[in-house]
Amino acid sequence: MIGSEMTLLLAVLIIIGILLYNPSKNLGIPAAFIFIGVGLFLGNGESSFEVYDNPVLTDFISQAALVLIIFVGGLHTKVLDIKKVFKEGLLVSNVGVLVTSLALGVFASFVTPLSLLEGLLLGSIVSSTDAAAVFGVLEAKQMKLKFASDKVLEFESATNDPMAMILTLIFVSILKTPDLPIDYVEYIQFFVQQLSVGVGLSFVIFYIIKFIFKKFHFQEEGLVPILLFSTLIVFLKICQLMGGNALIGAYILGVLLNTLDYQNKYNSLHFFNSFSWLAQSVMFLILGLQIFPENLVEVIPIAILPTLFLFFIARPLGVFISYLPLKTPMNKKIFISWSGLKGATPIVFALIPILSNLPNSEMIFYIVSFIVLVSLIIHPFSMEYLAKKVKLLVDD
DSSP, X not given: OOHHHHHHHHHHHHHHHHHHHHHHXXXXXXXXXXXXHHHHHHOTTSSSSSOOOOHHHHHHHHHHHHHXXXXXXXXXXXXXXXXXXXXXXXXXXXIIHHHHHHHHHHHHHHHSSOOHHHHHHHHHHTXXXXXXXXXXXXXXXXXXBGGGHHHHHHHHHHHSHHHHHHHHHHHHHHHHOTTSOOOHHHHHHHHHHHHHHHHHHHHHHHHHHHHHHHHOOOSSTTHHHHHHHHHHHHHHHHHHHHTOOHHHHHHHHHHHHHTOOOTTXXXXXXXHXXXXXXXXHHHHHHHHHHSOHHHHHHHHHHHHHXXXXXXXXXXXHHHHHHTTTSOOOHHHHHHHHHOOOOOHHHHHHHHHHHHTTOTTHHHHHHHHHHHHHXXXXXXXXXXXXXXXXXXXXXXX
């Protein structure tokens, strides 16, 4: 598909997605479901100008969009909110993801044609929750939850992508070199490098921006968000060159910037809100275009059991094990166990095996796509009902 046709198609699909999402927001339907659905059913040669099938472009656009979305999420996160849920959020976003990945991976190797390593790769890809979907549902439903349960979900969804991505990259690396012995020390070093570089670089960039805001006064208010956006691009490139994890770094950078009282901050937040919506729209649409309906239908029979296992066993197991060191009410653990919304992130991660030309990568991609679509259908509509049932809603 040539560039001008692609641009026109995305513009038309974004308009359709916005018109469909606007009346559905009150129902708590995530933007991911609307825009992925529009791309899925109006694209892929059926209504589009020609077939779109470009995993490289899709991965590039989606990875960049994820960094921006998570950065904007950090800009709206208060440090005080994080302090309240830091321990449990960190446990769920790391221990929970690891346990969920392993449990689902082993199960998938028994009920699908995937090998054990391929099953573990599948588990790693779908183990994290989606920040955009979680934020969207909580905002639409306006649920006030006891024990800061909503803050735990927000913090977890914003910080569990790095663990899922690192596990995904590790299993992809192992599958690419099946004849070589597994170097566990190397993978531990890789994990430490990803987190330490991403976090460390975010603090360096933050202090540079803080110095600039202290020393410079901008005559045009529109220059501030452009400066921040350009800085985010520089951060992303440096993080990539140094082997850091840009997702966790972008989130921390956003949270740190939220502590500053800088010039035209309110207008800058509005700018990034709009830009984040554009990034989400393009990312969801292009992911929908990348999914071919006939291939999705073919994989449904082997995707049903892993989906059910993930929702009812693997995710709850990960959450409950994460909370073992903490005293936490049972109703809170039950609600968080169920509220593991999936969104664009697992589909983006599922492109990594395809780009690495791994066997069964197409099967993994469509199993992941099926899990995400089912999650986007059932979780948003059931979260408020479950919160009422387990008496987690705050009385008005």
